Amino acid sequence: MAVTPTAALVQTLNGIQFGFILFMIASGLTVILGILDVLNLAHGELFSIGAYTAIGVFGFIIGVVGPPGGGIVGTAVFLFAVIAAVLITAAILLPVGTVLEAVFLRQIYDRDQVYQLVLTFALLLILLDVKKFIWGDSSLRTDAVYSAINTIPTSELVGLNYPTYNVFVILVGMASVVGLFWFFERTKTGRIIRATAIDREMATAIGVSTDRVFTLVFALGAFLAGFAGAMAVPPTAATLEMGTNPLVLSFVVIVIGGLGSLRGAFVGALLVGVIRSWMITLYPPGEIAAPFAIMALILLVKPEGLFGTWGETA
């Protein structure tokens, strides 16, 4: 199939956009893994809860603000409202993560990893039922955001046919990458978290409460999952099963990047997003296999992943 330069550019942008959504999910997973040493199988359900929650939050916020008004100010107000709704959704996941860590995970940190896997799998099933109880069996969607943002001209201004919502995801994704690295590299809390990850005993010796750090990190992971769910849901729908595939792809991403490495998650997510995108373009049946093939290749060449594990750098 001959691919025009425009189509090639759009497919690459599609891959980058998908990669940023993947990064938002995988970042929470990898931070929890890097610091708590827990592979959280329930992370996809937190992502899914974020999507369901966002539908209600979007409805409320957009109901107050209304559709994008005319001019730059009206557009800016609407976009600000959407970002605020995403952040509120993510913030709602903070106490959820806090409770899950304090009530369940804290009890098994000293146990073998298989107990952690069993526990987080149990949490996955419990959260699935919680979603069913709260939101029912049917899929839910929000119509207020995707169409409205797409009415704002962006790519058309440079002669490209590309949805504005996808541009919005890329921009928010870039901001979240910058924000996360800034948090872990520049803030005191971020440095304490990294110090705890590097040497738990030394951190305790200098007065760091590891219990508090662990709770904070798990809550941060839940926040990131909720953030990703809120950003991912407008073009699609929230469904009970929506947490499964992103969880699997996130595992692939963090294995490629290095278990626990935020930097690795970023590179891995973009790699998986863009290669998957090009695979669909050139050989559609390879869509599902492509990310796993990359993972297998990288494991063969560099078993610790592209960036190794969590350590001196995020």
Place this chain on the structure above:
Amino acid sequence: MDSTATSDHDAGGIGRRQLLSAVGGSAVAAALAGCSTLLSDGESADQGGQSGDGISDEPIQAGLLTFTRGAPGVLGIQAQRGAELAVQRINEQGGIGGQREIELDVVNEGSNALDSYNQFIEEGKEVTFGPISSGTHSQIAPEVEKNEVINVGTDGTVTTLYEETVPDPTYSFRFQNYDIMEVVTMAREAVERIGADNISTVAGVNPGYSFGEDEMQVFTQAIQQLTDAEIVYEGFPELGASDMSNHITSINNEEPDVTFSSLWGGDVTTFVRQANANNMFENTTVFGTTLYSAAGDVPGDALAGTDIYSGSRNYYWGLPALGNWQPGRELFDAATQQEGVTVPTAHYMSGYGAVTAWATAVEKAIDLLGTYPSQEQIAQVLEGHGFFTPAGYHNMAEDHQGASNSFAGQMVYDDDLGAARLDDVNTYAATETAPPPGVTGSDWLESWSA
């Protein structure tokens, strides 16, 4: 092919005496055909000589295997509600043979569908209906033959079921039009709408499992028999995919004359919304077999400016139009009173029709035998059995595959309805869309060139 606008309720039709005679004359058959109002006009319902003498009043235990939750629940709940309404109408007439009411047990068709089916048999169900999934149907059809208890499939429309999986069935039947019928309907619809000379390139976006692959394969064969089209792109997103932009970009790159899709349920809404945002409908016209299954889900702004034609298998409400008496409209009104039904779609008729096929066959057998029939006798009557539903006339062909008219039209949003509807609906007879009994779909399509 017959073209009928949905607003046209005055087209042709048959008289009520003729209809009562045609449906078999029993109260149950009349009620299931949607003409119980005629009975209340004083018309005799027992022209067929149905009798409850010698039949116990023990309720009939029936089982329905369908998706009751999750993404496939969009289809499965429609089938469930359809089956429930049919059972309700039967029981309101006193039950089968005027004696035996039906108790319908509905079980979710999940990952253990075969176990659920076997549970039905262990519980002593006298008849089973369902499933929705083609994969499940291929699993349970051989079991149905082994258990010798009638199953009338609601969907599970995979072409190979009676060609390869169970080539000589006795107890397994399928009511709904199967894959080849709905796909050929849409191939004919594409030619009808665009013209064979104007179709030189075709793309496909279909679900990434056996159903979608089967449908694309059949569509390719059918459209290439009807036109000189070349297939320029085939994409198979997985079920519930949140991002279809890669497939959409590939279609925009190729600008095919026709894009074929067998996406269903929530995937349709995701695809249409993202395609519209990418201006895909400026580059192609979409023809799909089951796009209308998202009628109650797809929002109005997503359909604005689109160019989509969808099939509706063997049922589109309001058709056939029968003058002043509209069983399809009555069914629509009854269905929309039920929980979870915004608009009854073809899957609603899958459930309704499967129960109707079995019930009217049993009524016919009682009429012939004067007693309640055995499984084998019901199976014999079901072969070649003709019956009415509000969707019109159906025939359970000798190969155990239901044959009915197919419907297809332009998918538009109706503000008054608060859901999508089909506009400018074409009707295709089963003889135009299905191979004759005993001929495989592939061989039949091959024979077109000859």
